[in-house]
Amino acid sequence: MTHITDPMRQTLLLATGNAGKIAEVRRMLDDLPVELKGLGDFPGIAAIDEDGASFAENAGKKALYYAQQTGLWTLADDSGLEVDALNGEPGIFSARFAGAHGDDAANNAKLVRALAGVSREKRTARFRCALALADPEAVRAMAEGAVEGLIIDDPRGHNGFGYDPHFFVPALGKTAAELAPAEKNRVSHRGQALAAMRPKIVSLMGLAGA
Numbered sequence: 001m002t003h004i005t006d007p008m009r010q011t012l013l014l015a016t017g018n019a020g021k022i023a024e025v026r027r028m029l030d031d032l033p034v035e036l037k038g039l040g041d042f043p044g045i046a047a048i049d050e051d052g053a054s055f056a057e058n059a060g061k062k063a064l065y066y067a068q069q070t071g072l073w074t075l076a077d078d079s080g081l082e083v084d085a086l087n088g089e090p091g092i093f094s095a096r097f098a099g100a101h102g103d104d105a106a107n108n109a110k111l112v113r114a115l116a117g118v119s120r121e122k123r124t125a126r127f128r129c130a131l132a133l134a135d136p137e138a139v140r141a142m143a144e145g146a147v148e149g150l151i152i153d154d155p156r157g158h159n160g161f162g163y164d165p166h167f168f169v170p171a172l173g174k175t176a177a178e179l180a181p182a183e184k185n186r187v188s189h190r191g192q193a194l195a196a197m198r199p200k201i202v203s204l205m206g207l208a209g210a
Contacts, residue, residue, distance in 0.1 A: 009033045010205055013042075015066040015076035018102070020161035021190070025075070028185050028194050033207055037072075045069045055079060055092060055130035056142060063134035071136055073205055075197070079129035079189060081163050083111070083151060085118050094163070104162055111166060112153050123151045127167065127176070129189040131197045133204065141200040145192025149176070160184065 012034045014025055022038045029036065039045065048065045052058035055078040063076035080094030090097035090107070098106035115123060126148045133141040147169065155165030157177030164176035169187070176184060185191040201207070 009035060010207065011035045011037060011072050012201070012205070013037050013039075013066055013070055013072040013074040015039060015062045015074050018161070021077060024181070024185060024188075024190055025077075025194060027181060028191065029198070029201070032198075032202065034201075034205070039066070042066075042070060050078065050092070052078075052092070055128055056132070056144065058092060059130040059132040060134070060139045060142065063132035064136075064139050067134040068136045074134050075201070076132050076134070077129055077190065077193070079127065081111075081125060081127055081167070083115070083123070083125040085122050085124075086114055089114075108155070108163060108166055111151065111163065115151055115153070120150065125149055125151050125167065127163075127189040129193040131190075131193045133197060133201060135204075140204050141197060143193045143196035143200070145189040145194075145196065147187060147189045147192070 010033065014022055014036055016022060017039045026036050045066065048062055050058045050062065052061055058078035059076045062078065063074045066076065067074035078092065080091055082088045082091055095101050098110040100106065126146050128146045129144065131143045132139050149167045149169045151166055152168045152175070156175040157165050159179060159181065160177040167176045169176065176188065
């Protein structure tokens with residue numbers, strides 16, 4: 001297994017260019033002795049095709065690829081929205097549901113159109129997240145999380161990103177975009193997965209005093 005020489009402060013690459021994801025992960029790991037970097041810090045690395053059949057497969061593939069490209073411990077997430085009335089779509093294609101990768105406005109507009117005429121009780125959905133931690137030799141750990149909700153037509157809230165303004169969590173009476181960052185990290189799919197992954201990061205990376 002690859003070890004980084006300075007046990008007091010190590011670099012952990014988060015294999016995404018999504019600023020919202022980086023901010024969420026940074027808030028949840030900010031007390032660990034790690035320097036978190038994103039793919040924007042490595043512009044010369046070609047993107048990998050996310051052609052796996054599941055969130056977990058995509059996360060593992062990304063984590064290992066970018067760990068090998070950089071020589072760093074790498075944490076990769078693959079996450080998305082599953083809507084029951086759409087037979088689980090957009091699923092692993094959530095970021096490019098409307099065609100262009102990461103076009104939140106277009107993705108949300110397509111989602112609302114696809115659910116036109118569908119009653120509230122049949123708009124059940126969930127966010128899923130799979131996380132993979134890899135060094136340059138292998139994927140060393142996996143973790144998953146999920147949160148249940150309903151899709152609403154009219155966006156609510158200004159926090160978060162992606163489908164958050166249209167994802168209503170009945171147990172909280174709010175959309176994901178109405179949650180304060182700390183509250184979202186406690187209940188979100190990514191927050192759950194990261195909470196499960198955190199002790200694995202500490203153990204596998206040998207983080208001193210964490």
